[in-house]
Amino acid sequence: MTSDDAAQPCPMPNAHRRLMDCHAQWHRLHEVYFDPHEFRLTMNSLVQNLRNVTWLLQKQKAQLVGFDEWYLRFQQSSGSNEIMRWIVKSRNRITKEADLELLSELQVVWHQDWLQRTIGTSSKYPPRMSIREITNDVMRRYRPPFGTMTVRRRWVDKALPAWELLDATSEAYTRLEELLAEGHSAAAVPMCDLEAHDRECVTSSLRASGTRPHCMVDAKDDLEAHFDLVEGVEIESTSLVIERDEELIAKSVERYGSRAEIPTSGPIDAVPGFMANARQLMETDGEHGTFVFLYRGDALIKMGGLLFYNQNSKILAFEKLASQVKAMNADGVLVIAESWFARPTKKEEELGTVFFPARDRLDRMEALTVYAATRDGKTAGQISLVTRDASGRAICAEPDDMDDAVVNTLAPILRIWAEMDSSTN
Ligand SMILES: [Zn+2]
Ligand SMILES: [Zn+2]
Incomplete structure (x- = not known):
């Protein structure tokens, strides 16, 4: 970054350099996740470095523009943040009393369907065993008859049992990055002149977004593996494949004609606009992938396509999306999907229950759905039935509002939001 003309001297070089050290660390x-000794050493050092970022800032406060204001805001929000409180306590434990009480556990999650899951933990697999070795053994001994199974290695500290430690430290890092971004912007230095590290993602650029860096979210993929229990095969990790990309949007306007205006007031209001665009795309292409949009407040913070190839991998794809919702602190989601629709049978209507999912029924109809939910409990959804003319061209009917927009696919995200609510209260 030193070669960049726009780069100015860093207003808080000691704290900023230490934050970059934390990123690399x-x-x-x-x-070193699978090496218990190295893991403990690195963890001890990372916790102290995270703690030291704020100390280094405080030492310099006389020279920092607006320090009292932005630092006080940070202190107030940290006081109610369990991770930041844990960092302070842990640092005291490490330097004064004793080590953190690190536990390495193996978590096995059996997803029976959208709503039913069973979580087990086991301490019988030593931390040095790779996920591959463990899953082979777990599959041989405990393979349940259907659904999917996720095997995940987790390090936790006894004082913070709900948080895996890469997540916890990544969360603390993100809060500190936000703080330093504020400090830089108060000093009118959007980009400072600190040298980048050898590691490509460790640069001096600071994000004020409050979301975890992509490199940290993606890195965790190799700590877990998923199996389709019926097929007996590993499910390749599913992911969000498209970032918001202005060029891509411009191209699609060219291909699908002018697009409906989407209001910028969050996911709930955006449902009709997205539906109008989805119908255009469906009628042009004859098919529509599954697309998801994550929001924080009114702002769209991530969009992407979800890939899956059967019901089991679909559940995992939405579970993974739920982890991203947590990592990005998203509080709204909107989904566009092609799906099956079937009217309830007379018997089902009488009993108020559904015996057969639409996808398993002979009278199923093709439909396009757009639905959205927010963390504070709002939902909205539209459905458009799709028919085909003699040449197979798709025709999308005028959309109807969905009776119940809380569909199964949202279950993992609603669960994560409930967990997040209960841990902040
Ligand atoms: Zn700086
Ligand atoms: Zn990184």
Whole structure:
């Protein structure tokens, strides 16, 4: 960054350099995940470095523009943040009393369907065993008859049992990055002149977004493996494949004609606009992938396509999306999907229950759905039935509002939001 003309001297070089050290050290922690000794050493050092970022700032406060204001805001929000409180306590434990009480556990999650899941933990697999070795053994001994199974290695501290430690330290890093971004912007230095590290993602650029860096979210993929229990095969990790990309949007306007205006007031209001665009796309292409949009407040913070190839991998794809919702602190979601629709049978209507999912019924109809939910409990959804003319061209009917927009696919996200609510209260 030193060669960049726009780069100005860093207003808080000591704290900023230490934060960059934390970023690099976080990746180191991830690399030594299966080595208990190295993991403990790196963890001890990372916790102290995270804690030291704020001390280094305080030492310099006389020279920092607006320090009292932005630092006080940070202190107030940290006081109610369990991770930041844990960092302070842990640092005291490490330097004064004793080590963190690190536990390495193996978590096995059996997803029976959208709503039913069973979580087990086991301490019988030593931390040095790779996920591959463990899953082979777990599959041989405990393979349940259907659904999917996720096997995941987790390090936790006894004082913070609900948080895996890469997540916890990544969360603390993100809060500190936000703080330093504020400090830089108060000093009118959007980009400072600190040298980048050898590791490509460790640069001096600071994000004020409050979302975890992509490199940290993606790095965790190799700590878990998923199996389709019926097929007996590993499910390749599913992911969000498209970032918001202005060029891509411009191209699609060209291809699908002018697009409906989407209001910028969050996911609930955006449902009709997205539906109008989805119908255009469906009628042009004859098919529509599954697309998801994550929001924080009114702002769209991530969009992407979800890939899956059967019901089991679909559940995992939405579970993974739910982890991203947590990592990005998203509080709204909107989904566009092609799906099956079937009217309830007379018997089902009488009993108020559904015996057969639409996808398993002979009288199923093709439909396009757009639905959205927010963390504070709002939902909205539209459905458009799709028919085909003699040549197979798709025709999308005028959309109807969905009776119940809380569909199964949202279950993992609603569960994560409930967990997040209960841990902040
Ligand atoms: Zn700086
Ligand atoms: Zn990184």
